[in-house]
Structures are given as C-alpha cells and as structure tokens.
Amino acid sequence: MTEEFDTEIYYDDDADSSHIDDETVAVLGYGSQGHAHAQNLADSGVDVIVGLREDSSSRAAAEDDGLRVATPVEAASEASIVSVLVPDTVQPSVYADIESELDAGDTLQFAHGFNVHYGQIEPADDVDVTMIAPKSPGHLVRRNYQSGEGTPGLLAVYQDATGNAKEQALAYGKAIGCTRAGVVETTFREETETDLFGEQAVLCGGVAELIKAGYETLVDAGYSPEMAYFECLNEMKLIVDLMYEGGLGAMWDSVSDTAEYGGLTRGEVVVDDHARENMQEVLEQVQNGEFAREWVTENQAGRPSYRQRRIAEKNHEIEDVGERLRDLFAWADETETEAESSEN
Ligand code: NAD
Ligand code: MG
Ligand code: MG
Ligand code: MG
Ligand code: MG
Numbered sequence: 001m002t003e004e005f006d007t008e009i010y011y012d013d014d015a016d017s018s019h020i021d022d023e024t025v026a027v028l029g030y031g032s033q034g035h036a037h038a039q040n041l042a043d044s045g046v047d048v049i050v051g052l053r054e055d056s057s058s059r060a061a062a063e064d065d066g067l068r069v070a071t072p073v074e075a076a077s078e079a080s081i082v083s084v085l086v087p088d089t090v091q092p093s094v095y096a097d098i099e100s101e102l103d104a105g106d107t108l109q110f111a112h113g114f115n116v117h118y119g120q121i122e123p124a125d126d127v128d129v130t131m132i133a134p135k136s137p138g139h140l141v142r143r144n145y146q147s148g149e150g151t152p153g154l155l156a157v158y159q160d161a162t163g164n165a166k167e168q169a170l171a172y173g174k175a176i177g178c179t180r181a182g183v184v185e186t187t188f189r190e191e192t193e194t195d196l197f198g199e200q201a202v203l204c205g206g207v208a209e210l211i212k213a214g215y216e217t218l219v220d221a222g223y224s225p226e227m228a229y230f231e232c233l234n235e236m237k238l239i240v241d242l243m244y245e246g247g248l249g250a251m252w253d254s255v256s257d258t259a260e261y262g263g264l265t266r267g268e269v270v271v272d273d274h275a276r277e278n279m280q281e282v283l284e285q286v287q288n289g290e291f292a293r294e295w296v297t298e299n300q301a302g303r304p305s306y307r308q309r310r311i312a313e314k315n316h317e318i319e320d321v322g323e324r325l326r327d328l329f330a331w332a333d334e335t336e337t338e339a340e341s342s343e344n
Contacts, residue, residue, distance in 0.1 A: 026079035029086035032138035051075030113188035150180025
C-alpha cells in the first residue's frame with residue numbers, strides 16, 4: 001500500500017499465497033485472459049483445470065500448454081475457485097451450467113464486472129464473488145509474467161461470504177503476476193461503469209468518430225484522402241504514444257508551439273459543452289442500465305443492429321484509403337511487431 005494515491009494499491013508483499021496454494025482453480029475459457037491466467041497460475045504452483053466445451057477449438061491449445069482440461073461443469077465441480085473467463089456475452093449461459101457445482105465457501109472470480117453488476121449473473125449468498133482484472137490483454141499478462149515483470153490490475157470484492165474474499169483475490173492476483181506491478185482496489189460497479197464509459201465515449205467510440213469527422217471535414221473541403229488519412233488517423237499513434245509515456249505534458253512539450261497553441265485554443269471548440277453534455281448522457285445510460293439492457297437484448301436477437309453497424313464501419317472510405325496506404329508505405333510499426341514476435 002502507498003500513501004501517494006487516494007486508492008489503495010497492493011503489491012506482492014501485501015498478498016499471502018497461502019490463500020490459494022492449496023486450492024484448485026477452474027479457468028473457464030482459454031482465450032485472451034484465460035490462457036494467461038491458467039498458465040501463470042500453474043507456473044505459480046497452483047492446481048489449475050481448464051474448463052472448455054467438448055467441441056472447443058481451444059482444447060488442443062490448453063493441452064499442448066500442459067494443462068488439464070475438462071468440461072466447465074467438471075472443472076467447476078472439482079475447483080474451489082472458478083475463474084469465469086469466457087466472453088462476457090456467453091458468461092450467463094455458462095454460469096447457468098456450472099451454478100450447481102459451486103459449494104458454500106467457493107469463489108467465483110471475474111476479470112470484468114458487467115454480468116454481476118447488471119444482474120445477468122446472480123451468485124448464491126454463500127459464495128465469494130471477486131474480481132482481479134488485469135489492465136492488459138492476455139498475451140501481455142502472460143509475457144510480463146514470464147519476463148519477471150508484472151501487469152497492473154484491479155481488485156474488487158462483490159460478495160465476501162467467507163470473510164476471506166479479499167485476501168484470496170490478492171493471492172490470485174499475485175499468482176498471475178499482477179501484484180508485482182500493483183493492484184488497485186475498486187468495486188464491481190466502478191470497474192464496470194468506468195470501463196463502459198471509457199470505451200464508448202473516449203477510447204473506441206470517441207476516438208473513431210473524432211478520426212472520421214476530421215477525415216470527412218478535410219475530404220469534403222477538397223483535400224486529398226491520403227493527406228486526410230495521414231493527418232487524422234495515422235498520426236494518432238504518435239500523439240497517443242507521447243501521452244502514454246508522459247501524460248498530456250509530454251505531448252504538448254513534443255509538438256511545435258504552433259500545434260500547442262492551436263490545440264489549446266481549438267480543441268475545446270470541437271469538444272465543446274455540447275459534446276460534454278453528450279458524454280453525460282452516455283454515462284447516464286451506463287449508470288441506469290439502459291446500455292446494458294440494450295446490449296443484452298441485441299445479443300438475444302442475434303445481433304442485427306451490431307452486424308449492420310460493423311458493415312457500415314468497414315465500408316467507410318477511410319478504411320479503403322488506409323488499406324492502400326498501408327500497402328504502399330513500410331510502417332515503422334510493422335518492423336516493431338516483427339521484432340517483438342521474433343523475441344518469443
Ligand atoms: P476471449 O474472447 O479472448 O476468449 C474467450 C474464450 O472462451 C474462448 O477462447 C473460448 O475458449 C471460450 N468460449 C468462447 N465461447 C464459448 C462458449 N460459448 N462456451 C464456452 N466457452 C466459450 O475472451 P477474453 O477477452 O479473454 O475475455 C474474458 C474475460 O476477461 C471477459 O470478462 C473480459 O471482459 C475480461 N477482460 C478481457 C481483457 C482483454 O484484453 N481481452 C482485459 C481485461 C478483462
Ligand atoms: Mg466446487
Ligand atoms: Mg477498460
Ligand atoms: Mg470493456
Ligand atoms: Mg501536423
């Protein structure tokens with residue numbers, strides 16, 4: 001724990017492995033997070049059993065990685081900790097299958113709070129319900145563990161039936177390498193609502209619309225699509241890399257004074273009070289469950305609107321321009337990715 005932050009941050013020394021050493025963990029799903037949690041837990045000496053459907057294409061991968069594999073029901077029946085790492089949209093149906101395998105005092109462990117927070121999964125009162133959510137995709141959770149570094153993560157306790165839920169979650173976080181880097185305590189509500197708001201308003205939705213709006217503004221004014229692509233999309237990475245390394249300050253320091261003055265005076269013209277009011281509305285729909293209901297209904301209906309929107313996005317002119325330009329230019333990134341993958 002440190003005192004520099006309002007939130008509590010836990011490190012290896014705050015976690016006691018004895019809370020997980022003698023447990024069996026069922027890891028349901030072997031995708032991005034599942035493969036990383038399962039292998040890190042196993043390498044930390046924890047007994048792991050991966051739960052996958054009989055016909056799952058991930059079975060071979062988990063077995064090749066030296067892990068025991070069973071069906072989700074068998075795995076949950078054997079385990080005292082069930083880590084639910086199938087996609088969020090399929091978690092409710094997988095949970096319905098394994099629910100009866102949870103004994104009093106067992107733990108349901110999540111990496112995202114959506115289903116519990118919005119009542120799509122309603123765990124019995126006698127189980128612990130916890131979250132360790134690495135703030136990285138799974139391949140980095142695995143790679144950082146192997147290299148001796150860690151991956152920062154979030155910890156939350158939704159239900160503490162045993163009185164021991166937090167200690168055990170910390171031990172789980174230690175076993176997958178998160179407490180090496182630091183684990184921040186939050187709640188299921190805060191993790192879920194900030195995650196949804198962030199990806200909708202800023203990260204995925206906000207950024208994609210900002211890029212398309214900038215691109216369209218330039219192209220509609222007669223500038224070339226290639227120039228618009230470079231200026232509004234390609235350069236985004238350079239700017240974000242600077243922010244990632246040193247916050248907004250590093251970005252402002254690095255761009256020209258002209259860019260800094262123009263950005264400081266014109267940015268707020270674009271993201272004005274109206275945009276902020278819209279953000280407020282998006283946040284309210286996250287908070288009052290309207291977005292969650294819409295998404296659950298959309299999935300139940302077979303994703304008709306989602307499909308349509310995906311197609312429309314794919315057909316946006318900026319995607320064609322980008323594909324052509326990425327073929328013509330050797331992106332610095334490609335060599336980086338090649339170098340990274342050849343390390344493994
Ligand atoms: P994923 O889509 O990568 O993998 C899911 C795995 O579940 C599949 O590989 C498969 O093994 C299994 N699966 C798929 N459909 C199934 C079905 N119908 N029945 C049974 N098993 C099925 O999922 P993910 O991205 O690792 O997400 C798992 C959890 O981790 C989610 O709660 C997600 O929100 C959370 N999370 C993900 C990330 C990330 O970067 N990917 C980061 C933090 C938290
Ligand atoms: Mg059990
Ligand atoms: Mg997120
Ligand atoms: Mg998310
Ligand atoms: Mg420029």
